[in-house]
Amino acid sequence: MIKIRLGSTPRLMTAHLIRFNRRTRPQLRGWAIRLAGACLVALVLYGERERLAQTADWLREHILAASGLASIATAISVARRRVRKRAEFAKSWLAALPLRTSMARWEALLIEMLPAGAVVAALAGIFFAVAVSAPASSSSALAVWACLSGGVAAGAIASYTIPNPKPVDLPPGSRYVPRRRIATASALRPSLKALGFWPLRLMFARAQPKLVARAILPVLVLMPIGTSAATAMCVIALYVVAGVLSLLIPAAISVSVSVRAWTAPLPVRISQVMQVVVIPTIAIIAGASAAEGLLLFAMGVSLRTALASGLCMAFIGSLAALAAVQLRPKRVRRPP
Amino acid sequence: MSNDILQIRNLRAGYGSRVVLENISMSLAPGDWYVLLGPNGCGKSTLLDCVASRLIASGGEIHIGGVSLAQNPYEAKRRLGYACAPEALPALLTARQCLEVHAGAKDLSAIDGDLFVLAEELKFTPYLELFVDTMSLGTRQKLAVLLALVGDPLLIVLDEAFNGLDPASALVLKRHLRARLDRCGGAVLLATHSLDIVEHYADRAAILIDGRLQREWQKDEIRRLRADNADFEAAVAQAMQS
Numbered sequence: 001m002i003k004i005r006l007g008s009t010p011r012l013m014t015a016h017l018i019r020f021n022r023r024t025r026p027q028l029r030g031w032a033i034r035l036a037g038a039c040l041v042a043l044v045l046y047g048e049r050e051r052l053a054q055t056a057d058w059l060r061e062h063i064l065a066a067s068g069l070a071s072i073a074t075a076i077s078v079a080r081r082r083v084r085k086r087a088e089f090a091k092s093w094l095a096a097l098p099l100r101t102s103m104a105r106w107e108a109l110l111i112e113m114l115p116a117g118a119v120v121a122a123l124a125g126i127f128f129a130v131a132v133s134a135p136a137s138s139s140s141a142l143a144v145w146a147c148l149s150g151g152v153a154a155g156a157i158a159s160y161t162i163p164n165p166k167p168v169d170l171p172p173g174s175r176y177v178p179r180r181r182i183a184t185a186s187a188l189r190p191s192l193k194a195l196g197f198w199p200l201r202l203m204f205a206r207a208q209p210k211l212v213a214r215a216i217l218p219v220l221v222l223m224p225i226g227t228s229a230a231t232a233m234c235v236i237a238l239y240v241v242a243g244v245l246s247l248l249i250p251a252a253i254s255v256s257v258s259v260r261a262w263t264a265p266l267p268v269r270i271s272q273v274m275q276v277v278v279i280p281t282i283a284i285i286a287g288a289s290a291a292e293g294l295l296l297f298a299m300g301v302s303l304r305t306a307l308a309s310g311l312c313m314a315f316i317g318s319l320a321a322l323a324a325v326q327l328r329p330k331r332v333r334r335p336p
Numbered sequence: 337m338s339n340d341i342l343q344i345r346n347l348r349a350g351y352g353s354r355v356v357l358e359n360i361s362m363s364l365a366p367g368d369w370y371v372l373l374g375p376n377g378c379g380k381s382t383l384l385d386c387v388a389s390r391l392i393a394s395g396g397e398i399h400i401g402g403v404s405l406a407q408n409p410y411e412a413k414r415r416l417g418y419a420c421a422p423e424a425l426p427a428l429l430t431a432r433q434c435l436e437v438h439a440g441a442k443d444l445s446a447i448d449g450d451l452f453v454l455a456e457e458l459k460f461t462p463y464l465e466l467f468v469d470t471m472s473l474g475t476r477q478k479l480a481v482l483l484a485l486v487g488d489p490l491l492i493v494l495d496e497a498f499n500g501l502d503p504a505s506a507l508v509l510k511r512h513l514r515a516r517l518d519r520c521g522g523a524v525l526l527a528t529h530s531l532d533i534v535e536h537y538a539d540r541a542a543i544l545i546d547g548r549l550q551r552e553w554q555k556d557e558i559r560r561l562r563a564d565n566a567d568f569e570a571a572v573a574q575a576m577q578s
Contacts, residue, residue: 001543035360082442186433188432188436188439188445188446188447189436190436190440190442190445190446190447191437191439191440192437192440192441193429193440194433194434194436194437194438197428198426198428198429201428201429205428257400258424261424262420262424262425262426263437263441264388264389264390265388265389265416265418265420265493266388266413266438266442267409267411267412267413267416267441267442268413268441269410
């Protein structure tokens with residue numbers, strides 16, 4: 001039945017089929033974990049019912065600001081999603097399919113509004129839980145939910161007034177990769193060293209300037225009035241160090257998977273490849289951790305704490321990188 | 337002891353419980369250009385993946401240059417050159433770095449000049465400093481083939497390596513491989529759909545259907561077909577239907 005309805009909307013049909021293909025048989029362990037998680041959340045909510053009631057009351061007092069913020073955030077995210085999804089669809093394998101205009105419009109609307117709908121549903125769940133755990137402030141919870149949902153809906157509608165950004169049509173993955181300019185061709189030196197640069201390049205390729213700028217913006221906004229420039233710079237630098245680590249470790253993991261596939265037919269020992277790929281990554285983690293310790297010290301933290309923090313970060317980061325890189329040959333998985 | 341470059345005995349491979357290759361046995365002598373033909377999904381790439389140790393076989397033996405791939409993979413792989421799929425090449429390395437990594441992995445002190453001559457003939461030299469990410473499909477294919485030839489391997493394994501190459505580059509590569517085999521021995525195992533390679537360059541060919549070698553053409557048979565100017569396409573079609 002669902003197939004017949006979805007049949008005329010190729011993108012929704014594809015999403016449904018992907019979901020259907022990924023679906024696995026319900027397992028007892030999965031259900032047990034979900035039940036345990038739900039119990040834990042219920043327990044936390046019950047334990048914190050007084051604070052939840054206070055939060056609901058506080059939100060009711062500032063409902064206009066909260067709704068406004070929800071509205072702005074929704075408008076921006078829906079507008080961005082619309083631009084991204086339209087660009088993706090224009091280049092996708094479904095782009096050339098014939099689709100009725102009205103159907104295409106409905107399909108696009110559903111896809112673009114999906115996160116807003118999910119937010120409204122999530123808010124309903126949260127405030128229902130608040131109302132149940134703290135019945136005294138159920139009216140506040142209901143009012144806050146209604147206003148926030150209204151804000152989200154208004155934001156979703158308002159998103160259509162946001163103009164589209166200028167189109168960027170560059171080859172994927174190539175924009176932020178540094179271009180090497182070599183005046184004279186040097187001799188070719190057999191070495192595995194290049195594998196060590198790979199995680200770093202991937203890290204830089206993923207750290208797109210726009211993304212970095214937007215990630216730093218909340219830190220600047222949240223900085224209390226009266227903060228000195230030196231402290232602000234230290235906080236931003238700490239944030240950058242954390243960003244480097246959070247980009248570098250996943251990059252090392254992806255690279256290790258690619259290196260494994262690429263070097264499988266080569267007469268190279270795993271330990272050799274491991275050394276080449278992991279050592280530069282660990283060196284950078286150590287450097288970033290040292291920078292973190294220094295920054296903390298500069299911010300007035302005691303030398304001992306700063307040192308402990310740096311060492312701890314270096315240890316955890318290196319351990320994570322070492323544990324996560326998967327350079328051992330694996331058996332090929334059975335196709336679905 | 338035989339001096340075969342590649343020896344496969346009773347090979348069995350698949351994905352999980354799905355068996356793709358069943359009881360495959362074949363051998364390549366020095367100078368052999370062996371072409372694997374067959375319909376899509378018959379197991380050609382799976383067979384090459386087993387030889388390149390990208391897939392662990394569930395049974396049977398593979399020997400490269402007399403060395404068992406299962407027992408001594410390091411030594412066996414030293415004798416192997418495998419051209420991976422162009423999309424499997426590392427996007428964020430330059431062509432030069434890819435060549436350096438392959439040469440480093442094979443413990444070479446330098447790359448032989450023959451490879452640079454081929455790179456020049458394939459008009460690949462201007463792309464040496466470019467990132468793989470920015471190359472076209474054909475250029476990546478050329479790089480994959482060049483990587484397979486690093487270190488002058490005994491056995492060259494090519495999976496549809498002529499796909500995406502322009503006719504001039506494809507001709508250069510075919511002639512280079514033929515000359516290489518005639519000059520220094522070695523062997524080429526190629527999976528392809530283009531029958532012109534069998535008609536003009538290959539020494540032996542086989543059709544793989546449903547994971548089994550259905551029909552094999554030996555050197556003298558191919559020579560006879562060439563001499564009679566026979567229609568090889570019809571012969572392959574007939575073998576596939578039977």
